Structure formats: structure tokens, C-alpha cells
Amino acid sequence: MAEKYVPGEIEPKWQRTWAERGLFRAPDLPGADKFYLLEMFPYPSGRLHMGHVRNYAIGDVAARFQRMRGKAVLHPMGWDAFGLPAEQAAMERKLDPKQWTFDNIAEMRRQLKLLGLSYDWDREFATCVPEYYRWEQLVFTRMLERGLAYRRKSLVNWSDALQTVLANEQVIDGRDYKLGEPVVQKELEQWFFRTTAYAERLLAGVEALAGAWPERVLLEQRARIGRSEGTEIRFPLERPAGDAREIVVFTTRPDTLFGVTFMSLAAEHPLAFELARGTGREAEVRAFVEKTRNDLRRLRAEELTKDGVFTGAWCTNPATGERVPIYIANFVLMDYGTGAVMAVPAHDQRDFEFARKFGLPIQVVIEPPGGTKLDPAAMECAYVEEGRQVNSGPFDGLPNTEGMRRITAWLAERGQGGPTVSWRLRDWCVSRQRAWGCPIPVVQCDACGVVPVPDDQLPVLLPQDLAFDVRGGNPLARHPTFPSTPCPKCGGPGRRETDTLDTFVESSWYFLRFCDPTWDGGPVRHDRVAAWMPVDQYIGGIEHAVGHLMYARFYHMVLKDLGFLPASVPDEPFARLLTQGMVCKETYFTLDENKNPVWHYPEEVIDGKSKLNGAPITVGRVEKMSKSKRNVVGLEAFVERYGADTARLFTLFAAPPEKDLEWRDEGVEGCWRFLARVWRIANEAAGTVRAAPDTVPPGDLPPRWQALRRLVHQTTRRVTRDIDGRFHLNTAVSAIMELTNAVADAVAATPDPARTTCAAEPDPGPAVLREAILTLLRLLSPFAPHLCDELWQRVGQTGTVLEAGWPAWDEAVAADQVVTVAVQVLGKLRGQIAVPVDAAEAQVVERAKAEPNVARFLEGKKLVKTIFVPGRLVNFVVK
RNA sequence: GCCGGAGUGGCGGAACUGGCAGACGCGCCGGACUCAAAAUCCGGUGGGCCCAAAGCCUGUGAGGGUUCGACUCCCUCCUCCGGCACCA
Known part of the structure; x- marks a missing residue:
């Protein structure tokens, strides 16, 4: 009896061997056969969860596979190490954020190493070290010079509880993502990156990535960029407002220009107060603007009814010359288009509602097809469909689609507007009022204004002695010495910027830094980056579909334009993208007196009752693993019990990578059993494999062995x-399981050579079995590398499976000789026949007709047509 | 509301480009081994008709269509999931 499969004994041993032999070290300068495989690097929270395991297991299969195929593989790992949790820990538990971060990194690295992932650990780095963030500061100053970074007052999501600005995606239902405290709109001086300047290029890139990135990600990016073709129209003001003599609008419906009955401006529109000046309506306008601005973002979209206020000012419709009253309206967005909208109540639902509320006229300019007349007084909603122009002067009678073109051209001719493109994409706000981040390298000087920190004074180091004990505010701003510094230009007193950069900046170029993480001649080393970029395969969570993946694409283009990257590097940093699904698990709960769920760990459920309070347990939905839902599976306990190989195999087998995975203990058992089975089979056959010749003898094999050999080659393919x-990693595993089943049968049927007395004639069996088992180990090794290396050694091979390389298949061996052909009559299966793969049509049809059950259905019928699909089926069409 | 995606056995999931639906795994049923159990091994397993077998019928969310043939293509509808959401 062979010894038991004990992963706890073999896994550490092989991890040590791999490390000693430096198997995963990537070359500095690979040739054309390079493969850069990257998984999104983690935030060092301190705990590795199953979502990480899945992400990295998927990546590791690809990395090992490519390596075995002879590619030079770069497979690095690092830490996205700046961010709020460190600061939170500092405040709540009086820890040093740096210490906290590095402790977490050490812990997570230790856990990661349990999994036997093929990382080049020599390239590991954390983004919170000055050797990394100093380059971000340098790049920032260059962006500042080019106008790609700028500062402006802006309305931001401000969390009083967190004392910082939040990105839109960090605001959920008007509350912050972290504590759930209210978020308010506040006007602050903020730093921005000019992503809008790259809108066109970012969109072009999205189109170019079709097929290489998941369609869903491309769709979301396309939507975020939001390119919209329309018309710009200038409405002259009756009286100038400040310097302004006109109001410019963007519209996608220029065909409705003759139906404009009022104008709507956003509350934040710069002319809002100016227009009201001297009209006697100042107070009313001011009150409305204040109220609207202070409404939560959430309310603006969902719960707000149409509201507005007349400014007292008028402009002129450039098409008709009619007077148009100017309103401030709560539904007009300042950051889309021009912040001003020409209102056509007859043909826009929002304008319609607004007009009804304020008793404004409704002028129909598009009539539905079929000659039905629209009566403004009787309309219940705006007519937004296509139709014919009416009341539109020279354009009457035209289809409105034609009207759009003609009116736009007409405006352009008269200098009153013209075609334009509007974008939904906004500039990226990179300011954070936090201390644990990359300091923004500028100094404010009363005399010189905003002055970038000169290169020779970079990096601006984060002070080591930040005081986190006082809740609220930015510890950097409160630091005794950090904020005050002489102006680099005039030497006078200056104030150092105390905002830090959004951590999405660090994750926007870490993949470049991996190409040479210790390079001190700039952010990246040109020849290394030229050799390794782009990332051939990027793998991460779908939650980064727009955020990180958009920022990284933008920043990469900027680095290229600023000359930090060689020109040969393509615009797009990630050639292929895989977004893996979440890891989920069943939940269990009871209800408390307020009918709120009380989540239970599985071990707290006994016979359908709660161990805690005896109440009956409800089996909840299958949800993403989370501590709060108590449906997590601890990595370390798991590895201790089943080993890393089972953890890896299960996450790869249970679902296709891009879909959500449901964690089931029975499924885990199944994977464990499979690996234990491979262990037994290989151990049992070890003697045979060792003794067998290393090539399969030429010539015909007995059918049983030929079938096995064919399966080996088919499975490899x-x-x-x-x-x-x-x-398709789940189906790859299926195929390997099938091969294992066939090998198991063969092993059972093969006597151990040690106990066999000299055979009468040479038996090809051992050679075929040897090929089968060695191939099986090679195919399985990216999924369960420890087990395979151990068995590889036990069956008499030297070195590791990784070094042995990926098996090739022989098409001739893999080719089926005999195929089963389905025989149908009128599309219904009536029989199956086995025929040689190259059998002629006539022959196959003959055999098919002769099949008794087929003949039965053909009898007495007239054969109308015979469909023949070689190697697949014959279908008789009868009457 | 708009834009996507997905609905296949008891469960997770297979099925190339329109060609034998349900691979592989889990679960379940039966058997072998065992004093017994665990582990392991062997066999069965969509539903129905039939004593049984052979065979037949039926079956990929619902309804229709195209086709010799549809999980796959087209139309209508239902359900679930995701994204965007006053974008002018």
C-alpha cells in the first residue's frame, strides 16, 4: 500500500526547491517570446481572502503554462500600499501607518507563499516607499508644466466623518462607502488631471481593444467616456451679463430649435448671479441657487421634482429672433455640455414638465408621421419620436433627421453655432486630504503663486512623525514643520501643499515599475519597459472596470507623451484582460426582534437551529464572501487541512473564471479526492513508469493501448x-479528470513489472502508460504544482515539471480512426454506427440504411433527401 | 427609464462555426471490501410510457418562426443579474 497523500509534507518542500532554484525569476531583457502576466496587486489589508486566491490561481495557471511553453515570463507581485485603512488604524489603534502597512504586507506575503504561486519575488515592492512615489511627484510636476495637472475650485463629495473628499464610486446613496455617514457637496480647491484632453484617444483605445477585453468592460468604459455628437448653438443675450454677450448651449436635437420657449441654466452656471443683477430677482435667484447646490447629489437625481427660478434675463433665439426667458433649473448639470440647455417643452420630457409647472409656452415643431396634429394644450407628455418639421420656417416639411443636419449647417453658415462633440468624461480629481499618500509636490507662495517643487528638491518626503491622535482633518496639514517651507522660486515664505494624491495614481503605473523596480534613473527604465510592455494578460476584479482601468490607460498615455516611456510602447498597457467573478458562499441567519438578520458561521448551525439562540436558521442567498455575512472560508485552516493544490484546483474547477464561484464544501472534497486519486495512481504505477522505455515503439499498438495513447494526445490538445x-480552465480540468480515469483503468490492468516474470514478447503497455502518466502530470502541474512535482520525482524523473516543459501532441496520434455517426430520420435519432473516419459518403449512407431501427423508419417512405455531415451524422428526409 | 448579460438534470457546470443535449464534478441509489464504519473500488442516475428489455415519447425560461436538423439564428414575452441614470 502506498503512503498517503499529505500535502502538508510535500508543499513546503517544493516551494523551497522552487525558490532555491530561482525558477520564477524573470530575465531583465526578454526576447520576442516574452509573456507579461499580471494580476491586480492587492491592498495590504493583512488578510488574504478566497477572492485573492482565485485571482492568483487563475494567473498562476497562465504563468506556469506560458513558462512551460518556453516563454520568458514576467509574473510579479507587489502592494498597493497607500490608502485610508492604514490611517484609520493609526487613528483608532494608535499605530504607525507605515508600520501597520509593512506588518500587513509581511503577513499577506507569508499567506501568499503558502499557495505556491510562481512570482518573481525579487521584483516585489510597495507603493508607499519614497523610491516609488518620488517618481509620481516628478511626473506630477511635468504634468503641471503641460497643463495636464491643474487646480481649481470644485464641488466635491465631502465626508465630514472621514474628513476627506470621496470619488463618486465611494459615495453610495449619499453616504460614504466606509462608515455610511452622510456626504455633502462642498466647494474646495482641488487638483485635477486633465483626463478630458484624452477622451478621444481613450475612446479610440476602447474600440481597438474589442475582442481582447471583456465586452462588458468596454461597454462601461465607452459609457463613461460618453461621446455624443450634437450641435452648439449661441443665443445672444439681450443685455450683456458681465463680459458675456451670449449663452452657448449643446444639443443633440438642433431640429427642435424653432420650438425653444425658454432657456435653462445649471445652478452652478457662472452667469447665474450675473444675469439676475439689476432685474430685482437677485435674492430669489440666490436663494434657489444656494438651495440647489446644497442638495445632496443623490437627491438631485432621484427624488427631486423639476424646480427652477426665472433670472429676469432674456436672450434671443438665433433662428426665430424671438425673446427667450432664462431660468435656473435644478435638473441641469453644470459638468455636462455647457451647463446651459435650450428648452423645447414640446419635444423634451424634462422641459415639458418644467414648462407646465411654470406656465411657459409649448411650441410644437415636430409632427408625428401620418399627419396627426399635436395640440400643445392637450399634450400629456413631450413628443420625442421622429417626425416632420413644422413651424420651422424654411425647414418645414423635412423629416426631422434631415432637419438636424440642415439646421446645424444653417447655423454654421450664419456664425451662430455648428456641429460639435460633447463628452461625459470628467477630469480626474486627484486631491485627497489625507496623510498616508503621495504628497503633491507644490508650494503656494503669496508672491509667485503655485510653484512646483524643483527636481533637485524631490522627493517631498512624508514626515515620519505624523500625529493621528486627533480625530479629523489632515495630519499633514497639522504637522509642526511639513507645511511651512520657503518658496522654491523667490525664497520667501511658502506653504507646502498638504493634499496627497489619489491612490489610483500609484496603481496607474505599477505595472511599468515591475519591469525594473529598483531603477533610480527615472520612473521606468526604457529598455526594460520596451522589452516587457505591454502586459500580455491582465487579470482582476470587474469592480475596476472603469475606475482603475480607465485611470491606468490615461496615465500610461500621459507618461508616453511626456517621454517617460519609449515611443515603441503601445498606447494601451493591457493587451488582454480577464475579469474574474466573485467567490460566494451560502449564508445562514436568524432574525432578531427587529427582523434584522443575525448572520451565523456554518459551525453555529446545528440541525437547522442556531447554536447561539436556538432559533431556526434560514438558509440565505449565496453571497459574496464577507466577514460581516460570516460566510468566509479561512485560507490558512483550509491549506492546513487540504493543501494549497486543492484550494487552487477547486477555485479553478468549480466555475469558469469570469463567472461567480459558489464555494461548496462537497466540491472541495471532490477536488481533494481527485488529487488523492492521482497520487495513488502515480504511486502505484511508479515502478512501471521507471522501468518502461522512454519511447513508444513504432507500429500498431493493441487497440486498448492505442486508445489510451490517442486520448493522451487528444487531451493535450x-x-x-x-x-x-x-x-476555459474548468473544462481543462474536466479533460484532465477524464484522462485520469482512463489512466486509472490502464494502471489497474497493468501488472507491476517488479512482480512479473519475463514476458514472452515485448509489451508496449508500459511505454504507453509512461507517456500517459508523465503527460498527465505535466498537464495538471499548472493547477496543482506541488503534487505534480512530487509525483514527477516519484515516477523517476529529475528536476521539476516546470523545467520539463509543456507536452506536445501529435495530430496523427490524436486523430480518431473510427467515429460514431448519428443516424437520423427526419431529424430524430434512430441509430448510431461506427465507421472509419475517412469512409466515403456512399458507404456510410449504405451502412446507415442497413441499421435495423433506421430501416424500420425508412420502410414504406419515400426518401427525399439525404444529409451527410462527415464524421458526425446522416439524416434521411422522407415523405 | 436606457444599455448590456444570463436562464440547460437535484446542484456547479459542458456542448467547436446550426449537427447524437447533459462532458467532468457534486449529490443520490445499488453493489464489492469490512465484524462494523471510514476510505477505496465497480455499476446506475433528465422526465415519462413499458413487468422487463428492445424501443418509443418528451425535454435547454414561455410562445411562435426559419431549417433536413435549433441550447445555438430571427420575432414576441417572462424572470434574474449587472451597468448607467434628469447627459440636453
């Missing part, structure tokens, strides 16, 4: 194709 590019 299947697994290769499943992994390569397609990432």
Missing part, C-alpha cells in the same frame, strides 16, 4: 487550447 487565450 484540448487542455492546451482551453488554457491558451480562452481561459
